[in-house]
Amino acid sequence: MFVEVTLALFEGLINTCIIFFITLLAALPLGLLIAFGSMSKIKPISKVIKVFVWIIRGTPLMLQIIAIYYGPALIFDLGIMPRLIAVLVAFIINYACYFSEIYRGGIESISKGQYEAGQVLGLTKGQIFNKIILLQLVKRIIPAMSNEVITLVKDTSLARVIVVTEVLKVAQDYAAKGLIWPLFYTGVYYLVFVGVLTLLFNFIEKKMDYFKV
């Protein structure tokens, strides 16, 4: 029985991993775009983006998943989309907005002098960002990012509201059949997942210990 549950949970872990990695892969760059947008000198753009970020951060992720899954079908009479896609879209938008605020804080905390030093040396805006700002930014935002990424691991369990089978959903199905302990057992999966990430973030922080910002 134990082996059977372990394997079933592993099957659920596949979707958990898909949600986690694809969200991360898409939301990290998208968040940077949103951050640039919210810092844009063109007022209408930054206003619209700020309102958007407010809405996304101001409503529960669970609600957003439901809205994206059912919304298009209800409002525009479109067909219903695959469940996993709806979950991914909701997660990517949600996390991109959170990341964007982390990026924005990081970018704004880097001293103007760094940009000016680059400018005076005749570098382009792109060169200044890529060669000077980026690594300092990464170093600054790593602690906040690691928090957010760890939250993402556990948020994947929200996918079950539209019946995407991830770890917790598998355990819940067992619970519905009267087998309670798999529900608690899922904790081990999350703990190991987060443990590996914590080690990874510690490693990255160590790697960047050689300079101070």
Add this chain to the structure above:
Amino acid sequence: MAFFEVKNLYKKFGNTEVLKGVSFSVEKGEVLVIIGSSGSGKTTLLRCLNFLERADCGEIILNDEVLFEGKESKSRKDNEIRAKRLHFGLVFQSFNLFPQYNVLQNVCLAPKLLLKEEINQLTKNIKSEIKSLPSAERKEYKKKRLNDIKDYKNQKTNNISKEAIRLIERVGLQEKINNYPCELSGGQCQRVAIARALALNPEILCFDEPTSALDPGLTDEVLKVIKGLKNSDRTMIVVTHEMAFAKEVGDKIIFMADGVVEEEGSPAEVFERPKSEKTKAFLRMPYNE
């Protein structure tokens, strides 16, 4: 015509007029020292020269080339401004070294990026060059050109490193070449910043209160490096609060007050026989004696 000339420069921030018509000129190889109390517009002036701020009107002329004219449109292309900035170097009060790079990398970064751009341009040019050739020769020609460019790049990269090492030795930091800014003292950081500015061989090197952020014991080593540059015939504009240093290193002194040049002349004229009441008052302040 002077080597470098600034005419009637004006700059406003909001409603505050910071520069109210600043004019001066510098000859090649001269050291111009700008003194004056805080808020008199010295730093803004330097920032306008380096195009970190855009002056509202006035003219900046270097070597008969008009770099800035007040009436020009605001929408200048980034590239044009970049090209103009390269005439100038600027050493900041707060060093602004790049913390993730070691001393050598800090000095090499900009020259290497400029070289990279040049190489990209050369490589792009090949395409248009081979258009005029018969198709049979194109491949051969392209191969040859790419090889030439590669050699050129290697040679230039080599030169950049050699020059950087020479500059680092010149500011006396050869032993720190692989250290990161966080491992250096303030004075050492500022010396690296000077080497970094020199690496692009600017026609005019500007210093914005280069010792103001340093502990008293560390100012001398930086001032010594700047004095060393004077002997090498480089045109410099130095904003400083170190009056003894100003006297010693300046060929020409400008005293700024309230956004205008209140008094200018040789060190002897400005320090020993000031004409303006404001200059006299400024020099009498205990801090400046």
